[in-house]
Amino acid sequence: MLSGSAVGGLVVAACVPGTGVVESSSSLATSSTVPVADGPVDVEIAMRAISDRVEIRPGIETDVWRLVAEVTAGDAAAVQPVDGSYLGPTLRLRQGQRVRIVFDNEIPDETIVHWHGLDVPEDMDGHPRFAVPEGGRYEYEFTVVNRAGTYWYHPHPHGRTGPQVYAGMAGLLLVGDEEEDALSLPGGEFEIPMVLQDRTFDGDRLVYLPNGMMDQMMGFLGDEILVNGRPDAAFPVASRSYRLRILNGSNARIYKLGWDDGTPLVVLATDGGLLESPATRPYVTLGPAERVDLWVDFEAESIGTTRRLVSLPFEAPQMMGGMMGPDSLIPNGAAFDVASFAVDRDAASTDPLPGRLSNPGFSSVEAAVNPDAARTIVLAMARGSWTLNGRTFQMTEVSPEETVRFGTTEVWEFFNAGGGMGGMGGGMGGGGMQEGLAHPMHMHGQQFQVLERSIDDAGRAAWETVREGYVDEGWKDTVLVMPGERVRILRRFTGFPGLFLYHCHILEHEDMGMMRNFRIATA
Numbered sequence: 289m290l291s292g293s294a295v296g297g298l299v300v301a302a303c304v305p306g307t308g309v310v311e312s313s314s315s316l317a318t319s320s321t322v323p324v325a326d327g328p329v330d331v332e333i334a335m336r337a338i339s340d341r342v343e344i345r346p347g348i349e350t351d352v353w354r355l356v357a358e359v360t361a362g363d364a365a366a367v368q369p370v371d372g373s374y375l376g377p378t379l380r381l382r383q384g385q386r387v388r389i390v391f392d393n394e395i396p397d398e399t400i401v402h403w404h405g406l407d408v409p410e411d412m413d414g415h416p417r418f419a420v421p422e423g424g425r426y427e428y429e430f431t432v433v434n435r436a437g438t439y440w441y442h443p444h445p446h447g448r449t450g451p452q453v454y455a456g457m458a459g460l461l462l463v464g465d466e467e468e469d470a471l472s473l474p475g476g477e478f479e480i481p482m483v484l485q486d487r488t489f490d491g492d493r494l495v496y497l498p499n500g501m502m503d504q505m506m507g508f509l510g511d512e513i514l515v516n517g518r519p520d521a522a523f524p525v526a527s528r529s530y531r532l533r534i535l536n537g538s539n540a541r542i543y544k545l546g547w548d549d550g551t552p553l554v555v556l557a558t559d560g561g562l563l564e565s566p567a568t569r570p571y572v573t574l575g576p577a578e579r580v581d582l583w584v585d586f587e588a589e590s591i592g593t594t595r596r597l598v599s600l601p602f603e604a605p606q607m608m609g610g611m612m613g614p615d616s617l618i619p620n621g622a623a624f625d626v627a628s629f630a631v632d633r634d635a636a637s638t639d640p641l642p643g644r645l646s647n648p649g650f651s652s653v654e655a656a657v658n659p660d661a662a663r664t665i666v667l668a669m670a671r672g673s674w675t676l677n678g679r680t681f682q683m684t685e686v687s688p689e690e691t692v693r694f695g696t697t698e699v700w701e702f703f704n705a706g707g708g709m710g711g712m713g714g715g716m717g718g719g720g721m722q723e724g725l726a727h728p729m730h731m732h733g734q735q736f737q738v739l740e741r742s743i744d745d746a747g748r749a750a751w752e753t754v755r756e757g758y759v760d761e762g763w764k765d766t767v768l769v770m771p772g773e774r775v776r777i778l779r780r781f782t783g784f785p786g787l788f789l790y791h792c793h794i795l796e797h798e799d800m801g802m803m804r805n806f807r808i809a810t811a
């Protein structure tokens with residue numbers, strides 16, 4: 289578990305690269321069987337994790353860790369750098385492509401890269417048991433089986449994911465396919481990828497204050513909002529339609545996205561790609577790791593008009609009556625600006641909004657082996673940690689209740705029991721208080737469907753301030769579960785057998801062990 293260094297009662301910043309205050313990580317035995325990669329592939333990429341300095345704020349170079357990459361063979365368009373950003377390049381892959389990625393770790397910490405949302409064999413998934421030390425290499429090779437969508441990649445070493453993502457290690461991974469090609473959605477300069485993150489700065493350093501229990505419990509919130517690694521995001525646009533491809537790449541922050549003028553949001557896609565048809569929402573609630581593609585039309589706007597994408601206020605779940613919380617300048621649930629879009633030119637043409645987008649190929653609940661008896665995962669505090677069914681992560685441990693049969697489809701239910709839960713084994717709130725935090729629950733491997741949600745009475749007031757922003761009609765790999773909420777999902781286990789992860793994607797929760805393995809067993 290990650291913790292700050294206490295000096296005379298003060299907690300000092302730890303694990304910010306370049307400061308020399310990087311705390312040692314337990315050197316886990318790296319039992320990584322490096323797969324032998326040979327044979328032809330469609331694209332070969334050399335990726336490195338490096339220490340670097342990037343001008344994030346004007347005139348100030350900040351120490352970061354980042355992922356850099358280049359194409360070494362095949363499709364040269366597969367790697368697109370994000371200029372002036374610490375973000376890793378945007379990887380543009382196609383469904384059906386065979387991809388080889390040779391990853392070299394050049395940071396003074398162990399790490400491994402995970403392809404979030406992609407369905408790949410277990411030894412290609414970036415499980416923490418495959419983390420490599422500084423100087424280590426890991427070779428990935430897999431076929432892109434996913435449909436077109438907005439995916440991403442980030443490190444996944446146990447206990448170190450939060451600080452490494454925060455230090456800059458993450459990038460978008462956009463998959464295309466023929467179904468999407470046939471649509472003529474806004475592309476090229478009319479497609480704007482947006483990675484939303486929050487960071488706190490101190491001079492030329494990023495400040496990540498794992499205040500022991502406190503920030504681990506609450507999740508770390510930064511003081512400034514960055515889009516694609518830049519503050520004060522402003523996009524000049526033409527008077528036409530655009531596709532915004534938005535990733536919440538924050539460690540712990542929830543966004544309630546809306547337009548400042550109250551225009552409803554038009555949603556094209558979720559985590560696992562295009563919806564069947566566009567969906568309209570007054571706002572979109574986006575937990576950490578969730579993605580949403582929005583369609584926005586500036587055609588009716590005159591040149592000189594500016595529209596702002598904002599995060600609207602909501603009732604943030606809290607701990608101990610709000611007495612316990614991170615001291616960000618922007619608390620969870622506060623209103624803030626995300627980005628502005630200034631119409632500065634006419635457009636020669638535009639792309640109309642298609643009435644139908646895709647055939648998602650959903651399953652029906654009857655396909656499940658347990659349609660009426662969901663496999664339930666309780667999210668709760670126990671013995672001073674966030675837990676899944678009372679358990680925390682052990683590198684290769686998996687319980688019988690976490691073992692599913694390859695080839696089946698199951699109903700799972702995530703139940704957020706809140707933070708008090710005296711009955712769950714000594715929660716912090718004590719006294720069975722109905723409070724807690726929202727947990728964005730992520731499953732590795734295939735995408736899932738959200739079947740239904742319900743909320744208990746104690747959680748209802750906060751839930752009412754975010755629930756209209758859920759987009760549950762698309763494929764998901766991460767789903768926000770508010771305190772008191774039950775979310776039932778339908779998940780296929782028909783991809784690859786093996787040991788995979790499910791966890792809360794608040795990275796401080798993941799790092800403290802709110803993560804478990806599940807096994808897809810063939811026998």
Ligand code: C2O
Nearest residue numbers: 402404577730789
């Ligand atoms: Cu985005 Cu297990 O991770």
Ligand code: CU
Nearest residue numbers: 403404405732
């Ligand atoms: Cu993932």
Ligand code: CU
Nearest residue numbers: 727792794797
């Ligand atoms: Cu959590």
